[in-house]
Amino acid sequence: MRIRPPRPLVVDTLVALAMMLAAVRLGRQSVTQGWPELDASAYVLLALAHLPVVLRRRAPLMVFAAVQLAGVAYISLGYWPVVSAFGSMLALYTVASVYSTRIAVGCAAMMTAKWMYAGAISDNLPMTLVVNQALLFSLVLVWSGTLARRSGELARQLRAEQAERARREVAAERGRIARELHDVVAHHMSVISVQAGLARFVLDSDAATVRGALGTIEDTSGEALEELRRILRVLREDDPGGAASAAPMPTLARLDDLVERVRGGGVPVELSIQGVVRPLAPGVELCAYRVVQEALTNVLKHTHHAAAQVRLHYRQQELTVTVTDNGTGNADGLIPARVLAGGGHGLIGMRERAKLYGGTISVGPRAEGGFAVRLTLPTSATGARWGDERTR
Template identity: 35%
Template sequence: MRWRTWTGGLSPYVLDTFLAVCSAVVSLWAVYNDDVDWPWWVYLLAASTALYLPWRRVAPLPVLLALSVPVSLLLSAVAHSADPQVPLYAVIGMYTVAERFPDRQRWPMLVVAVAANVLGTHSPNGALFSVLTSVGGFVFGSLVRSQRRLAHLEAERAREAGERAASEAARAVAQERARIAREMHDILAHAVSLMVIQAEAGPLVVHGDPDRAVRVFDTIADSGRDAMVQLRRVLGVLKEEGAGPELAPQPRLAELAEVAERVRGAGLSMDLELPDGTGSLPADVQASAYRIVQEALTNTVKHSGATRASVRVVRAGDVLEVVVADNGRGVAAAADRAVAGWSGGRGLVGIRERAAACGGRAEAGPGPEGKGFLVTARLPLGAAGVREGVGG
């Protein structure tokens, strides 16, 4: 990019041809202004010293050894006084050696060039000037070589950084999709399960117990409205540009009272115990605990056939303990549906994922003496156990 900027997009081979013409003109001018009236073939030798320049990028060492070196040595031997004071072809040649040759070739070429300058010059001042000219071209070529290496390394680092950023972005997208899938599952599974159970009970009580039928339909409506509210919150995050996980729904432990009421409306006796001062608990831990309880109760309503369930959320030091139990058929009757599949393969797996994301763990299995079903979770409250973006 810098090369294109400096040369205005000019092809490097066109530029090298221009340099060859300039070098030939300088050499011809030196022969023309010399005190000796040189024959035509000396002019031809002077012009030929720049013959290799247009091909210096293609095969720099063979072209340099085959064209420039023999011609320049012959010119120096037969018409030394006709050499230009600053041989442009020699400067560009040493620049090419330093910039393009591998180390095993460039340093020997520098030694040979310095030796030729010292031995082929008739005066100490001339030898010193020739050495400085050759070394100057070599140093400039070495600097350009180093800059190009640095530019290549920077470009490689930028490419690797871009790949890492793309990989991290893809991983973040996958994590966000998984998080949203958990949210959608928890919201819909809980609400739809309650609505289905209530809808199935409605026809049985609509004639014999109208008041209970009204409560059944109220529960269905409440469950639907709650699901719609939570879905709007999830979809709002998806629609809002630049929205992050912190804008996603963050249910609180206090909202479990509403969940308990809806479960009671489904005909399940429900006990709920919450710790004091739930508002002071970390928001992500509260959200995870809420979703764990919600999913456990959803499985109870759908699979257990229980008549009673209890939820106990207590703070034990720096850990929040969550216990959900029921008096249903237990593991023996629900193993294939609830434990192995865990609510269609998502429910209890989601519980474990939420607990693990908080640095905690969750377990599920039979209740005391093998009766009922029990879900327990331990969620650390300390900063070391809380990870960003947990639970929704």
């Protein structure tokens, strides 16, 4: 069961009652200290000098003024000044904890003047002692209240920064999820759409092609569902396995499967790998895989009669991924304007992924025709296996 903290008004009420009780008990010793005994007027003034602090958080300046006036009246009637001091000291601390130092110093000067007034009208209080005590207490109370105010401001600023950081993290996570969903859905649905159109076109004339297209649709949709389940397992908060129970992210080792799917969609793809083929950081592998996937998806969606080339070049400190095609663009023979402008979730996702891992990416038409995507990522090798340049 969660225990709720007490409300400030309840706390201040208890504090006010405790100070009132302490003042009454101290006031009973007035006679032994050489001061008049408390009577009904003294008790009323003591109540007015302490009980208003119940509202000190709601109206600090008004409460300070009220308890100061009650204290001045109490002192003017010749009673022991110390007995009425508790409320005014707490009120001064509250003012310093809420308002600027200038206002707090002004209120401290008022309380000091009250104490000096008490020393001036009484023969029992040495003025030097009164002034020293008034200055000391005022300094300590203003300093303590100022520290409390600054601590509160820092705490509020910290909470605001934490809330803003959490908001940015949520936005970044939503963006990551959106990119993952786009990468999964856009690519697989593009393959399925092409294959479905092919199957419908040859439905009555080429049963073997129809069966092949349906098989590709079945495989592609199954893989899409598996990747969607993986993403949903990561997102599901009540999954006891969490992210650890999710299937592994796609890596460059799965490029062969990706290329085969695109080939099945009617686009000839050549995959070539150069240099030292080695395991890379998971994020780097996923970034490179998604960029290739998005580039090939764009070839499927935006070009006609195209052939594509995917080249991976492993260097000592970086990985270069190049995807080119010789397509003629859309039905008008042009590359879509939004692609040239860098719009769309896919191309934005490419750039964001590259930036996240410290890489660079260039996307645009080639002088000799077609389109090119070139990604360069810094790498950290955890192992290596040497291989010659190969083409599949």
